Amino acid sequence: MGSEEINTSEESRGHFKELMAIGLIASVLGVALGLLIDWFPTQASTQAETVDTLWDVLIIASVPVFVLVITVVLYCVWRYRMKPGEELKDGPPIHGNTRLEIIWTAVPAILLVALCSYSYVALTDIEEAKANELGIRVVGEQFTWTFYYKDASGKEFGSPQLYVPRDQPVHFTVQSLDVIHDFWVPAFRMKIDAVPGIDTELKITPKTNGEYPVICAELCGLGHAVMRQTAHVVDREEFDRWLRERAAGAAAGGGDEEGGGGAPDGKAIFTDAGCGGCHALADAGTDASTGPNLDENLAGKHAAYIEQSIVDPSARIAQGFADGIMPPNFGDTLQPAELDALVKYLAEVTK
Numbered sequence: 001m002g003s004e005e006i007n008t009s010e011e012s013r014g015h016f017k018e019l020m021a022i023g024l025i026a027s028v029l030g031v032a033l034g035l036l037i038d039w040f041p042t043q044a045s046t047q048a049e050t051v052d053t054l055w056d057v058l059i060i061a062s063v064p065v066f067v068l069v070i071t072v073v074l075y076c077v078w079r080y081r082m083k084p085g086e087e088l089k090d091g092p093p094i095h096g097n098t099r100l101e102i103i104w105t106a107v108p109a110i111l112l113v114a115l116c117s118y119s120y121v122a123l124t125d126i127e128e129a130k131a132n133e134l135g136i137r138v139v140g141e142q143f144t145w146t147f148y149y150k151d152a153s154g155k156e157f158g159s160p161q162l163y164v165p166r167d168q169p170v171h172f173t174v175q176s177l178d179v180i181h182d183f184w185v186p187a188f189r190m191k192i193d194a195v196p197g198i199d200t201e202l203k204i205t206p207k208t209n210g211e212y213p214v215i216c217a218e219l220c221g222l223g224h225a226v227m228r229q230t231a232h233v234v235d236r237e238e239f240d241r242w243l244r245e246r247a248a249g250a251a252a253g254g255g256d257e258e259g260g261g262g263a264p265d266g267k268a269i270f271t272d273a274g275c276g277g278c279h280a281l282a283d284a285g286t287d288a289s290t291g292p293n294l295d296e297n298l299a300g301k302h303a304a305y306i307e308q309s310i311v312d313p314s315a316r317i318a319q320g321f322a323d324g325i326m327p328p329n330f331g332d333t334l335q336p337a338e339l340d341a342l343v344k345y346l347a348e349v350t351k
């Protein structure tokens, strides 16, 4: 009897070592895999570095826990499964193990407190107020975003495009005109709900030039999935030029868009202003049905009709659609040259 107990104890110690070795190797592989996968888009803001590092730390802390639990379960199924003839055998009853209980309470507690503290520090860090923040008011509505800037004299004006200068701390004040939306630029790693009746805040400092999708991340109705626009991170000079031209309303008409020269691109405006969020248009590859299908509805229509439908959507309501759904402010947020280009483009692709 005595020698059998010693054998059993030595055997379980061997099994334990085997289990730990397998668990350790599997954890290292799991963490390596988690860190090797390229989870995120471009880091377009300084906040992105902090968020991505936090993610890596969470991978390193949580993958071993998951892998160890699974390893123990699978190892026990393999090593201690019931073999034929063992149906009536059962292991010795075990009551309480203070040391084990202290360990399995203390380890998760320490892990959770450490991760919560680190997350708190990271959040405080990325939400820190900076000097000379550029304020932009972001207004969501079914199914478009409008971005409000201030001109040199402090007068506010709206734009369907989001432009931010690189290395400039930006402070977004986010609002909604109807239901809850969610302002999200994955490349900035930050998102916040747009809630009717209250202002929510979001801070980022863009650090990489480029064009990044602006996405609505809260189910807000039929056009939700296509409530997408573009965030442009540009050099300071380009931003200043864009802002001046916007503020001036491009009084000259047909002026330079985005400093690139030439007339504005109607198709790009269709996409940028979020028209595809509600309207199907074959040429732009959109198939939303919240608003009238433009291929059918604008077929053979004159430019004047199309322009009125954009700037004064209540003037004529297509059969089967309700008044007040289409944002009535495109006449203000689009510049005359952009409106012209959009009308020309729609007339061209629907004729």
Ligand code: CUA
Binding pocket: 140, 141, 142, 143, 180, 181, 182, 216, 217, 218, 219, 220, 221, 223, 224, 225, 227
């Ligand atoms: Cu707006 Cu989803």
